[in-house]
Amino acid sequence: xxxxxxxxxxxxxxxxxxxxxFAAGGARVxxxxxxxxSVLPVVAAGGRRGRAARQLAMKVTIEESPLPNSMRGVTIxxxxxxxxxxxxxxxxxxxxxxxxxxxxxxxxxxxxILNHFGKATVTASAVEEVxxxxxxxxxSSLSVSAIGQAQLADDVQDIVAKFEPNSELSxxxxxxxxxxxxxxxxxxxxxxxxxxxxxxxxxxxxxxEQARQREAFTVLSPADAVAEIGRVAxxxxxxFYRNEDGSRGDxxxxxxxxxxxxxxxxxxxxxxxxxxxxLGMKAGDVRDVPVEFxxxxxxxxxxGVKAIxxxxxxxLKDEVLPELNDDFARSATEHDTLEALRADIRQRLGEETDxxxxxxxxxxxxxxxxxxxxxxxxxxxxxxxxxxxxxxxMSDFKTKGNMSDxxxxxxxxxDSYQAYRKSAQKNIVKSLTANLAIxxxxxxxxxxxxxxxxxxxxxxIKAEMKGKPLDDEASVRDKVVGQVLRxxxxxxxxxxxxxxxxxxxxxxxxxxxxxxxEADAAKEPVAAAGEA
Amino acid sequence: xxxxxxxxxxxxxxxxxGLLDLVKYPIITDKTTKLLExxxxxxxxxxxATKINIKAAIQYIFNVQVTGVNTCHPPKKKRSIGRFVGKxxxxxxxxxxxxxxxxINLFPET
Numbered sequence: 001x002x003x004x005x006x007x008x009x010x011x012x013x014x015x016x017x018x019x020x021x022f023a024a025g026g027a028r029v030x031x032x033x034x035x036x037x038s039v040l041p042v043v044a045a046g047g048r049r050g051r052a053a054r055q056l057a058m059k060v061t062i063e064e065s066p067l068p069n070s071m072r073g074v075t076i077x078x079x080x081x082x083x084x085x086x087x088x089x090x091x092x093x094x095x096x097x098x099x100x101x102x103x104x105x106x107x108x109x110x111x112x113i114l115n116h117f118g119k120a121t122v123t124a125s126a127v128e129e130v131x132x133x134x135x136x137x138x139x140s141s142l143s144v145s146a147i148g149q150a151q152l153a154d155d156v157q158d159i160v161a162k163f164e165p166n167s168e169l170s171x172x173x174x175x176x177x178x179x180x181x182x183x184x185x186x187x188x189x190x191x192x193x194x195x196x197x198x199x200x201x202x203x204x205x206x207x208x209e210q211a212r213q214r215e216a217f218t219v220l221s222p223a224d225a226v227a228e229i230g231r232v233a234x235x236x237x238x239x240f241y242r243n244e245d246g247s248r249g250d251x252x253x254x255x256x257x258x259x260x261x262x263x264x265x266x267x268x269x270x271x272x273x274x275x276x277x278x279l280g281m282k283a284g285d286v287r288d289v290p291v292e293f294x295x296x297x298x299x300x301x302x303x304g305v306k307a308i309x310x311x312x313x314x315x316l317k318d319e320v321l322p323e324l325n326d327d328f329a330r331s332a333t334e335h336d337t338l339e340a341l342r343a344d345i346r347q348r349l350g351e352e353t354d355x356x357x358x359x360x361x362x363x364x365x366x367x368x369x370x371x372x373x374x375x376x377x378x379x380x381x382x383x384x385x386x387x388x389x390x391x392x393x394m395s396d397f398k399t400k401g402n403m404s405d406x407x408x409x410x411x412x413x414x415d416s417y418q419a420y421r422k423s424a425q426k427n428i429v430k431s432l433t434a435n436l437a438i439x440x441x442x443x444x445x446x447x448x449x450x451x452x453x454x455x456x457x458x459x460x461i462k463a464e465m466k467g468k469p470l471d472d473e474a475s476v477r478d479k480v481v482g483q484v485l486r487x488x489x490x491x492x493x494x495x496x497x498x499x500x501x502x503x504x505x506x507x508x509x510x511x512x513x514x515x516x517x518e519a520d521a522a523k524e525p526v527a528a529a530g531e532a
Numbered sequence: 533x534x535x536x537x538x539x540x541x542x543x544x545x546x547x548x549x550g551l552l553d554l555v556k557y558p559i560i561t562d563k564t565t566k567l568l569e570x571x572x573x574x575x576x577x578x579x580x581a582t583k584i585n586i587k588a589a590i591q592y593i594f595n596v597q598v599t600g601v602n603t604c605h606p607p608k609k610k611r612s613i614g615r616f617v618g619k620x621x622x623x624x625x626x627x628x629x630x631x632x633x634x635x636i637n638l639f640p641e642t
Contacts, residue, residue, distance in 0.1 A: 102561030109565055111639040 062138045070179040070378040072146070073153060076138045077170040078130055086133065087126040087165040094122070124160050127169075131159075135173060142177070148380030150175035176378035181436035185372040188496040192364040196357055196501035207345050208324060215332050218262075218317040225316050227281045233263045235313040242290060242306040252307055260314065278311060286312045357501070365493050366434040373437040377429055385428045386421040393420070438489045445492065449484040457484065551589040554578050556623055558638050571630045573638070576623035579605065586626045596634035602627045 059082060063075040094113050099105050103112065114122060131152070139146045152159070153172035163169060218232050227233050236259045239252030265275055270291075277289030289309045293302045322328045326337045335341040398408050441447075457480045556576040558564075564574040577586055583601040590598050609620040630636070 102559075104562055107562055112560060112565070115639050 181440040194360040194364040221316040232317040597631035600629035
């Protein structure tokens, strides 16, 4: 065998003797074979790298080229000096930390480091280092503002392959940029129709009726009256557990009993079977009434308990509702006449319908804007929006749907998010388009959020937090500015727009529309789910 | 008698075919990298190898001039697995001094 070939890897593959062990394992370090391509220690990737990163002010030159879908391709050229800087930093980092058998930590020579971890691995992390530092730099010097994470245009492996510690490196990335809305038609004088929520006079009557119920008083019934719905029975209660055969068991804890209790005889007022059991009793009667406590009873020890109440009716009373007149208005409220009370209720409830009408018009305007706007939405933006909405939906479920953390957690999966995103995509695109159009109009019209208005909103939000510091004041402020702008733009649009209010469909029509929508949904499931 | 006692440590003759098997691997540690500055290289070699064998082997394998060889047997290391006590593989340590114009590349480019 040729002696010179001994130390080259080529020889290693062709020889069988101990010489091959020598070359194939590389140099043995501290008695153990050094793994040529071992993974770099984790510590090398984090820790104080951040501080060093700030010290590295990388100078890069970039070339921009627009790509479809509101993306931008960027080619980044890094000079040889900067590359060498990064490479040396990676090696030095490793030198500082690598625990290689036979060496004290921090005292390992560079050559040994390269041999131990393998040149490829070191190169790869040097490339990572270069990318990490230059991409930020490049993005900040872009002519347009980028959103989301930049992606490498080619494979990392290719960059690693052409990496040399002491020569220039160039690579391409692509990044989503904030899209520019393009209004295809005049945004002034939009013709929209919105559904009008008509004020329903019957809800005023309902409110008055409720007030009457609250103000009801009772008078003693005639002597021969029997207990019936609408009356009030006065008597005492003694509770017992109910045995299987229906006989009395042990007495219930005294919380469920009482002397001279007023029992309003209305269906569903108390435990199941209680009011029904009392019906037909007369003053002075004693009767055992079987009941069952509801499963969601306020007292845990009574939930779902079957019991018997010994009810002694001592008297029966009639419930009398006060007449609806000025006297009632005066006694129940601060208004002098019934008409004043009615007007007040109507005004208070009317605010809601006004708000609803306003919102409907705004919604219609936005939809119309989205129609006349052309914009290429980048994937990142849609994804971000979908994620936010998904998170909101989940927290809604938690608060409104009374679901436990485990249930919510089980619902948050990649699959469920993807399904949601697919279904919500259409809506998200619509609202994003409208938002971008509004921003564009604000630009065109020179509308700006007044600092005073923003401050006012901010102080309101701060007051809501009750002295707790805001998590992220800058982003909250951004949002507030956005809202103020949006309101102004919408107000402007509303002034110029031709709005026709259509009456809200009656219930029968609504049902028909829903049926039609369902039929549509069957054809296009994505759209239907989007509404949800 | 003495010869018989140490027979297992003695190689009878220099056989160029055996020379490749004689040198096991270079020992690279903190200490030995310091030795490199004095053109001294440290190898694990067959326990039976003599200084003469080692010199011949290094000169043959690396095509260099050896000016000195120092050897020692590092202490054997005991390892026990359960209740069985055994020894780790044992090699002789050889510190080879090269002529000043020669060198060995211990870190081939990977």
